[in-house]
Amino acid sequence: MADRLAVTRRMFIVSTALAMPVVAMAEGAGKALYRNPKARIEDRVRDLLSRMTLEEKAAQMRSIAYTKSRFLEGDNFSPEKAKQVFVNGIGQIGNPSDTNGTARVAKDAYRAVGETIDLVNAIQRHLVDNTRLGIPALFHEETAHGLKARDATIFPIPLGLGSTWDPKLVQQAYELAGREARMRGATVALSPVLDLARDPRFGRVEEFFSEDPYLVSQMGIASVRGQQGQRPLAADKVFVTLKHFIHGAPESGLNIGPADMSERTLRENFLVPFAQVIKKADPAVIMPSYNELEGVPSHANYQLLQRTGRERLGFRGAYFSDYGGVTNLVTHHQMAANDDDAAVLAIHAGVDAEMPEGQAYARLPELVRAGRIPEASIDAAVSRILALKFEAGLFENPYLNKSRALRQVNAPASKALARKVAQKSLVLLKNDGLLPIDPAKPRKIAVVGPNAVEPLFGGYSSVNAQAVGILAGVKAAAGQAISIEYAEGVQIVKPDPTGQHLPARAARYADAAENAVRIAQAVEVAKRSDVILLVVGDVPEITREAIHAGAPGDRNSLNLFGDQDALVDAMIATGKPIVALLINGRPLAVNRLADKANALVEGWYLGQEGGNAFADILFGKVNPGGKLPITFPRSVGDLPIFYNKHSSARIGQRYVEAKPTPLFPFGYGLSYTTFEMSAPRLGKSTIAVGETVIVEVDVTNTGQRTGDEVVQLYVRDDVSSVPRPVLELRGFERVTLKPGEKRTVQFSLDPDSLAFWNIDMNYVVEPGTFTIHAGPNSVDLKSVKLTVA
Numbered sequence: 001m002a003d004r005l006a007v008t009r010r011m012f013i014v015s016t017a018l019a020m021p022v023v024a025m026a027e028g029a030g031k032a033l034y035r036n037p038k039a040r041i042e043d044r045v046r047d048l049l050s051r052m053t054l055e056e057k058a059a060q061m062r063s064i065a066y067t068k069s070r071f072l073e074g075d076n077f078s079p080e081k082a083k084q085v086f087v088n089g090i091g092q093i094g095n096p097s098d099t100n101g102t103a104r105v106a107k108d109a110y111r112a113v114g115e116t117i118d119l120v121n122a123i124q125r126h127l128v129d130n131t132r133l134g135i136p137a138l139f140h141e142e143t144a145h146g147l148k149a150r151d152a153t154i155f156p157i158p159l160g161l162g163s164t165w166d167p168k169l170v171q172q173a174y175e176l177a178g179r180e181a182r183m184r185g186a187t188v189a190l191s192p193v194l195d196l197a198r199d200p201r202f203g204r205v206e207e208f209f210s211e212d213p214y215l216v217s218q219m220g221i222a223s224v225r226g227q228q229g230q231r232p233l234a235a236d237k238v239f240v241t242l243k244h245f246i247h248g249a250p251e252s253g254l255n256i257g258p259a260d261m262s263e264r265t266l267r268e269n270f271l272v273p274f275a276q277v278i279k280k281a282d283p284a285v286i287m288p289s290y291n292e293l294e295g296v297p298s299h300a301n302y303q304l305l306q307r308t309g310r311e312r313l314g315f316r317g318a319y320f321s322d323y324g325g326v327t328n329l330v331t332h333h334q335m336a337a338n339d340d341d342a343a344v345l346a347i348h349a350g351v352d353a354e355m356p357e358g359q360a361y362a363r364l365p366e367l368v369r370a371g372r373i374p375e376a377s378i379d380a381a382v383s384r385i386l387a388l389k390f391e392a393g394l395f396e397n398p399y400l401n402k403s404r405a406l407r408q409v410n411a412p413a414s415k416a417l418a419r420k421v422a423q424k425s426l427v428l429l430k431n432d433g434l435l436p437i438d439p440a441k442p443r444k445i446a447v448v449g450p451n452a453v454e455p456l457f458g459g460y461s462s463v464n465a466q467a468v469g470i471l472a473g474v475k476a477a478a479g480q481a482i483s484i485e486y487a488e489g490v491q492i493v494k495p496d497p498t499g500q501h502l503p504a505r506a507a508r509y510a511d512a513a514e515n516a517v518r519i520a521q522a523v524e525v526a527k528r529s530d531v532i533l534l535v536v537g538d539v540p541e542i543t544r545e546a547i548h549a550g551a552p553g554d555r556n557s558l559n560l561f562g563d564q565d566a567l568v569d570a571m572i573a574t575g576k577p578i579v580a581l582l583i584n585g586r587p588l589a590v591n592r593l594a595d596k597a598n599a600l601v602e603g604w605y606l607g608q609e610g611g612n613a614f615a616d617i618l619f620g621k622v623n624p625g626g627k628l629p630i631t632f633p634r635s636v637g638d639l640p641i642f643y644n645k646h647s648s649a650r651i652g653q654r655y656v657e658a659k660p661t662p663l664f665p666f667g668y669g670l671s672y673t674t675f676e677m678s679a680p681r682l683g684k685s686t687i688a689v690g691e692t693v694i695v696e697v698d699v700t701n702t703g704q705r706t707g708d709e710v711v712q713l714y715v716r717d718d719v720s721s722v723p724r725p726v727l728e729l730r731g732f733e734r735v736t737l738k739p740g741e742k743r744t745v746q747f748s749l750d751p752d753s754l755a756f757w758n759i760d761m762n763y764v765v766e767p768g769t770f771t772i773h774a775g776p777n778s779v780d781l782k783s784v785k786l787t788v789a
Contacts, residue, residue: 062358174226201253203553436620473611625708
């Protein structure tokens with residue numbers, strides 16, 4: 001076991017001097033070392049590599065997306081077509097749970113569980129039985145917040161997972177996602193995303209955990225430990241893929257826009273989650289980003305992938321391209337004249353596999369023969385890919401157990417976990433006492449808004465027939481004393497003819513005149529009510545990865561999209577009490593709603609149990625305890641507004657209109673109870689450089705309900721050789737306390753917690769004073785001084 005673990009962490013740099021004569025299967029391949037499960041992975045890789053032709057090696061560095069359907073006849077696997085497509089085998093297959101992308105109904109865009117398993121088994125059987133060396137394929141699937149497959153468990157989007165501030169719970173969610181993925185054939189999961197949510201105009205912020213490097217690191221570690229576990233890979237786990245190396249904050253908030261930053265900013269912020277996850281969780285794969293970083297696209301960036309990723313951070317896994325990342329060097333970046341040039345650049349940078357189709361890497365054999373790429377580079381990449389296949393046990397167990405997988409579909413425990421995670425992700429931003437609503441007291445509730453009915457999941461989600469929308473969840477929990485009337489209010493976009501949102505589609509924006517009629521109808525419903533539940537926010541068509549010009553997802557405004565602000569004004573004008581719920585994928589500048597609503601709740605996209613989870617909060621069955629993992633601006637003009645800025649960005653600075661202050665600060669969130677938190681106490685007030693200090697904080701529930709509080713620990717280096725952030729999160733713990741209960745939370749500040757890249761770009765702890773802050777958010781803090789001698 002120890003030998004196997006050590007081997008999987010190597011780079012498998014294999015010299016062409018190891019090449020041996022090709023041995024055909026008919027000549028005793030059954031006795032080949034690579035088929036011996038007791039042999040070391042390193043030795044199996046060497047043996048198999050020595051038997052492979054250049055074409056077979058190149059095939060291992062390529063992928064085929066299932067949606068391309070080149071090995072299907074209709075919707076079924078075609079052995080005859082497969083013979084043409086898999087002549088030399090294949091490295092991996094992408095998203096076998098997807099259909100061919102022409103579906104007009106959301107559920108038809110994904111295969112049923114049994115169909116997916118039949119397909120995976122058919123492909124593996126063909127590769128094992130009908131290719132020369134019998135090398136099975138890796139299969140990859142998306143698992144950003146649950147497996148992206150039909151009837152798989154759907155959790156809140158990563159911003160929602162970040163709002164839990166509960167890594168143990170998040171790890172449980174990803175354990176389930178990884179298990180569901182493996183049961184359906186995936187061996188590689190395309191998550192977690194470790195980017196920092198620094199520009200909410202960017203539609204992909206819905207995929208990110210937080211704006212803060214430390215919080216992203218903790219959630220990333222939880223995701224990797226949940227999905228991948230300990231190496232070597234267990235039979236119910238998947239290899240993770242850290243994404244995206246490095247997005248940064250793209251220019252203008254536009255997908256694939258350049259990310260221009262200093263080396264210092266890169267090291268202090270955007271590299272931190274990758275460094276921590278590599279160090280503490282041993283990820284198998286990293287995916288480069290689409291964009292330029294420091295002027296060079298990541299898929300051609302030798303400095304990033306080799307010098308930074310491998311040498312500085314110690315990554316020893318494989319680099320798999322983002323979809324189209326290699327050919328984008330031609331089409332987007334104009335750095336390569338053709339696919340040949342793109343392949344040469346990507347191989348030199350260290351990209352081991354090209355996804356989704358391996359269009360440029362199909363040229364690898366010719367490029368090696370032409371002397372443009374050394375075969376040693378091909379051998380190194382193929383070695384890393386083969387090592388994953390051996391570690392996953394695919395040569396011994398390439399086939400899936402369909403009956404076992406079918407038993408797990410929509411299991412009660414899975415739904416219960418999705419509900420618990422959604423409950424803990426909800427953030428109460430304002431409450432004048434209207435919440436919680438007593439379900440036993442007679443009351444008329446007007447449920448109004450475009451996001452009230454359909455369960456909205458956000459990007460990288462599939463469908464689940466048992467998903468519960470907000471209206472359905474509230475109705476189910478209301479009881480006989482509560483009467484509910486619904487009005488749509490406005491449409492954000494015109495729905496697909498099926499009435500469902502399909503995120504890959506171009507948006508058809510709603511008509512203002514038609515929305516005016518809907519608003520008038522909603523006003524009449526609201527006038528008949530005692531309380532308005534106003535459900536507004538985003539839909540997948542306006543907050544997502546921008547696919548192309550016809551399907552944008554980035555914005556130049558953070559106001560409510562379309563006619564929603566008019567709906568908000570109309571509801572305020574009724575004079576009725578308002579509970580507002582945001583269902584969205586990015587922070588929104590909801591200034592008027594925050595000012596006038598009696599209660600405001602941030603829900604993000606809540607996953608399949610969102611309706612039930614929100615109803616639990618609405619009627620007081622559950623006390624909200626989530627905290628914001630990202631700062632809410634008052635306007636797009638305030639950006640960037642992340643909390644951990646340098647002091648020169650905060651001291652004495654203002655616009656003509658106003659000083660930029662958050663609408664809601666990082667780490668903020670209320671409860672139905674109240675808490676009191678002490679100033680932090682130090683185990684020692686003075687420590688030496690290199691020492692660790694213990695910090696204790698007391699937290700007491702001073703209210704009348706059991707509730708959750710998140711104790712947050714921040715550090716400020718008072719004087720340093722280069723400017724430092726005004727605050728840096730260095731610890732947190734979510735605790736549940738009964739009324740009157742007191743808990744002492746303990747943190748350990750080690751040298752890493754105080755270190756930074758000094759003026760000479762050395763990672764050090766500088767002697768001096770540090771202010772140690774503790775509190776329930778990044779604003780309401782108490783502090784103590786620590787001296788480092």
